[in-house]
Every structure is written in C-alpha cells, then in structure tokens.
Amino acid sequence: QSVLTQPPSVSGAPGQRVTISCTGSRSNIGAGYDVHWYQQLPGTAPKLLIYGNTNRPSGVPDRFSGSKSGTSASLAITGLQAEDEADYYCQSYDNSLSGSYVFGTGTKVTVL
Amino acid sequence: QVQLVQSGAEVKKPGASVKVSCKASGYTFTKHAIHWLRQAPGQRPEWMGWINVGNDERKYSQNFQGRVTFTRDTSASTAYMEVSSLRYEDTAVYYCARLVWIGEYENWIDPWGQGTLVTVSS
Numbered sequence: 001q002s003v004l005t006q007p008p009s010v011s012g013a014p015g016q017r018v019t020i021s022c023t024g025s026r027s028n029i030g031a032g033y034d035v036h037w038y039q040q041l042p043g044t045a046p047k048l049l050i051y052g053n054t055n056r057p058s059g060v061p062d063r064f065s066g067s068k069s070g071t072s073a074s075l076a077i078t079g080l081q082a083e084d085e086a087d088y089y090c091q092s093y094d095n096s097l098s099g100s101y102v103f104g105t106g107t108k109v110t111v112l
Numbered sequence: 113q114v115q116l117v118q119s120g121a122e123v124k125k126p127g128a129s130v131k132v133s134c135k136a137s138g139y140t141f142t143k144h145a146i147h148w149l150r151q152a153p154g155q156r157p158e159w160m161g162w163i164n165v166g167n168d169e170r171k172y173s174q175n176f177q178g179r180v181t182f183t184r185d186t187s188a189s190t191a192y193m194e195v196s197s198l199r200y201e202d203t204a205v206y207y208c209a210r211l212v213w214i215g216e217y218e219n220w221i222d223p224w225g226q227g228t229l230v231t232v233s234s
Contacts (some may be wrong), residue, residue: 097174100173
C-alpha cells in the first residue's frame with residue numbers, strides 16, 4: 001500500500017505553533033496531486049480541515065494553514081488550543097498500480 | 113447543509129455479508145460521487161472505492177476488488193456498500209463520504225458520514 005508518512009505525534013503548549021509533515025513520493029504528492037488534511041476528534045468521523053493544499057473550508061479557523069512543496073506537504077497550527085487535540089491525517093491520490101486515494105499514517109496532536 | 117447519514121452498527125459472523133446504507137441530503141445526489149472508506153481501530157482511514165452516482169460507474173480499490181459491491185438508489189438519494197465473506201480483520205468503522213470533484217488533480221472528500229461500526233465476531 002502506498003504510504004504518506006507523518007510523525008506519530010506532536011505536542012505543544014496552548015498558544016504555541018506546531019507543524020505536521022506529510023511525506024509522499026513521485027506517484028502521489030510529487031505527481032502534482034493536491035494534498036488535503038482531515039481532523040478527527042475522538043469517536044467522530046474525519047472532518048475536512050484543508051483542501052487543495054492551502055485552502056480552508058468555511059468555518060475552519062485561520063489558525064490552520066497548509067502548504068505543499070515537491071513530494072511533501074505540511075499542516076501548521078498556530079495559537080494552539082485545547083480543542084485542537086485530535087488526530088490529523090493528510091490525504092492525496094496515488095497513480096501507481098490502478099490508482100487509489102491514500103491517507104497519511106496519522107499524527108496525534110497533544111496540547112500540554 | 114450537506115449531510116450523509118449511515119445505517120446503524122452491525123455484528124456479523126465470519127463468512128457472512130453486511131450491507132451499509134448512506135442517505136444523502138442537502139445537495140443534488142447525482143452530481144457527486146460517493147466514496148466508501150473504512151477505519152480499523154487505531155488505524156488510518158483506508159479507501160475502498162467510489163461510485164459515480166450519476167452514471168453508476170464504480171471503481172474499487174485493489175484491496176477490496178471482488179468482495180465489495182457499491183450500489184445506489186437515486187430515487188432515495190441513498191448509496192449502499194456490501195461486503196461479503198467477512199473476516200475478523202474486517203472489523204472497522206465504515207464511512208461513506210462525498211467526492212468534491214474539480215479536476216483530476218483537484219478533488220477531495222467532504223463531508224463524511226457519521227460511520228457504521230461493523231464487528232465480525234463468532
């Protein structure tokens with residue numbers, strides 16, 4: 001299975017800035033496919049956080065921002081808040097084999 | 113608002129089949145494909161495939177080809193996913209989600225249904 005790799009966990013104090021990396025390859029992010037980010041609070045379905053590499057859906061605070069470069073992407077959370085404690089997944093498309101939508105390994109954000 | 117509401121939790125024995133429904137509201141059902149995904153406990157979401165609700169075209173992930181079937185009822189704005197020959201490792205939360213399509217390189221998944229827990233147990 002194609003893999004987008006994320007750090008297992010990141011943590012920060014309230015108000016701090018944290019970043020989550022998402023490393024792919026030439027068959028997914030490096031091929032030009034957009035990267036999207038999802039936030040999953042405990043016991044709930046994933047929710048779209050960033051789409052098209054850098055865009056926030058309506059209602060998502062501007063504390064969340066995304067970027068993409070080469071075969072990688074990043075999610076930044078500035079002004080960390082307790083309610084940001086969740087799992088975060090990046091997602092893209094992979095054109096190897098017959099093509100599939102692929103998710104990152106996931107990152108647990110802990111607010112200290 | 114756009115909403116996907118799934119059917120309730122299921123408990124099935126190994127070898128059985130399960131069918132999950134996903135009722136859409138708040139948008140024109142036939143204008144967006146529906147993805148199906150699953151998430152085993154403690155794991156990342158896994159893409160199973162999608163169904164183009166408008167023309168009934170389907171694409172299945174290689175990991176599920178031959179064991180999963182997607183269907184839809186446009187009159188009821190409902191999509192269905194059936195998994196056959198269930199195994200213990202199929203225990204997971206199954207999600208439907210809407211595909212937002214701009215182009216081949218620009219498409220994303222939003223929103224997701226609330227999820228349906230399928231437990232395979234003898």
